[in-house]
Amino acid sequence: MAYMHPQQQPHAFSAFGYCDSYFTENHDDDDGLYARAANERERARGVAKMRQRTLAEELSRLTADDYQEDVLDHMERMEAETMPDIQSIEIQTEIQWFMRPYLLDFLLEAHHAFQLLPETLHLAVNLLDRYCSRRVVYKRHYQLVGCASLLIAAKYGDRKERVPTIRELKSMCCSLYDDDMFTQMEWHVLQTLNWIVGHPTVTSFLQLALTEVSFDPELEHMSWYITELALYHKDFVPVRPSVLARSSLALARCILARPQSRCSDWSARYDPQVVLSLSNYINQPSQALLRKYASPHLSSVSTTIEMFLRQQAMLAQRVVQSTPTESNAMDVEPTPATSVYLTPQTPQKGGYPNVPIGVLTPPITPDKDFCTANAGYGVNQGLVPRMNACTPTPPPSVEHQHQMQYGVPHYVQQPQFVQ
Template sequence: MAFQHPQQHPQPFQAYGYCESYFVESHDDDDGLFARAAAEREKTRGVAKLRQKAFADELSRATAEEYQEDILDHMEHMEAETMPDIQSIEIQTEIQWFMRPYLLDFLLEAHHAFQLLPETLHLAVNLLDRYCSRRVVYKRHYQLVGCAALLISAKYGDRKERVPTIRELKSMCCSLYDDDMFTQMEWHVLQTLNWIVGHPTVTSFLQLALTEVSFDPELEHMSWYITELALYHKEFISVRPSVMARSALALARCILARPQPRYSDWSARYDPQVVLNLSNYLSQPSQALLRKYASAHLSSVSTTIEMFLQRQAVLAQRVVQAPINELPSMDIDHPTPANAYLTPTTPQKGGYPSVPAGVLTPPITPDKDYCGNTGYGINQGLLPHMNPCTPTPPPSVEHQHHMHFAAQPPPQYVQHPQYVQ
């Protein structure tokens, strides 16, 4: 092979053209020209994506505002069609209400472990309650129904990569059920509900209510906490999600000292009775719920509520323990007239004899069973017989004459017939 001079062949980057890779070996005379050009193109592409996303969000927002009333009406119609019947759950033969918190703790921890969306949990509980409203559920299958409801709700509205598998659910149930039992129960739940899975959850109405104000993550997390707390109590099952969302939002604003909107707004039309009932259960949360909302990415709302309850307890204690003697009192001094001995006075009764402790005070008007100093109701056996008081000696004749003279009115007040002309 004949020797060829290196200058007779073109450079490698000139032979194969331009390459967008960052791993192109640049020469001294290039000074990183291709790498900088590639970085500029990536930056321009990223800015274009951001602009496209902002334009899409603005277009979606404008469309949502146009159809928001229709969407809200449809959601309120759907929530009425997919509400469970609490009277039917009451007549269940095996499952009882005290079992519900244990199953909800399991579903809450599984939902948190798989990092599912908030509406997935509320939809799963709704499917569970609707199934229990139509079918007799045995105690040994109660947890299996809960797992099937969670699996259906995750498939319906959550991300595909986060949907739990049957093997994972079986492991969380300590292999209590076989793989086929999960599949059969999932099919049976769907068939019982006529394949109607869509249900407007509390989280959906919360999103509509929070779009009217600026973004406040702590307020949103506090509302999530209150709505998940309501899942544990049967009196909130019959409350519609739209009412529950607005009531929980009003209570969250009260706890966080956020201003309440005008009552004319849709988000401010809460139910005062529901708010009062929710506030009564704030001091009785589940431990699983406390652990979940104690994390920083959920704004540590469980700690915030604990501090709020402590402040409320201190304020209530101050009101209850306010001593009566610290109330302002006014002393009235009655001046004694100079001629007090000439002023007629109303005679006063003497003091009643003291009644021993534990004895009923006799009435002022005695009846036939009342004996002056011997007690009240002796014939009925209410009081023991008491000895009469020591008699007081009669006053002397001089003392009687003095008292008779002192009781006479002054001369200027006497109207005797012989002085009348």
């Protein structure tokens, strides 16, 4: 019996099915029948995997909705138990707060170089602060504690293939520490914290808050930027991650002109004072943080913030320029120049130094001397100083004309301070 090509035997070929063996003589198949069959099988497998993944995500979402309140209560209870004590950090003998930005720049660059998850950085800083709350840390060991905290955080919740090795950390520290020192410090940190590593980070609460709205990568990256900016300042060390997450999300929505959350949402319960403090520091970022978030993969949010601050400076300049025009439009008789020192005047604050003007004031207006240099915020941080609402000086009365004519004060009046 003569050999027949499979194309000439459709019935026999369909009866035995396809054969994708390498040894099958399919080189003369001009139509690519076997290749098309293999592609069809791969496509069917991909579709099946996609369906399984979609079904698993749907079941996970339904389960998460049922247990979301219980999970949130557990996370808020855990964050209260794993908060650092800022008063204990204050009494450290060698390490000071001005050293913190340098160490955080190092941890930020190491975190970005190893492409670790966002929650790994926040967990590492939490472990560092908790260790400094319980042990005396020498200045020469401060960086070693930070590396050990980053290593523990990466082993706890990050991907196994991205966990940094001791050799890599030693190279980043310029061989300042030996290999055994990293291992000993890692063990000592765990012993000090009683092996309690789990801590609900800011990013964990941000994920819960962002599930209430549709997916917005720029808003998420802006929130990450603000929360990592807060790591550099001691004012936010005692702030709970849940409060910081909601406050940073509210400020991110304000910068990006996104609508705020509804009053019934969990993310709407932010702290206005924390939002105000974050806005005061928004124009003082670290250069390492600026370089990290200038990447298009993170929506270039650092560039967006620079444009936002520039727009606010232009608006503030317009307000300052339009203020004399508005005052001249009022029908108020000006006080003669010769009577400036003879009549009671409303006290005025002095001029402010020439500093960059930044973010709009959040919903709650600061009280009294918030804009002074001693308060630590306001003018030094780039906010627009609030104009004092002063009543215009009344026109000279009859007694005042008598005083100007004879040079004798008719009465002495105490200065009136306008709040």
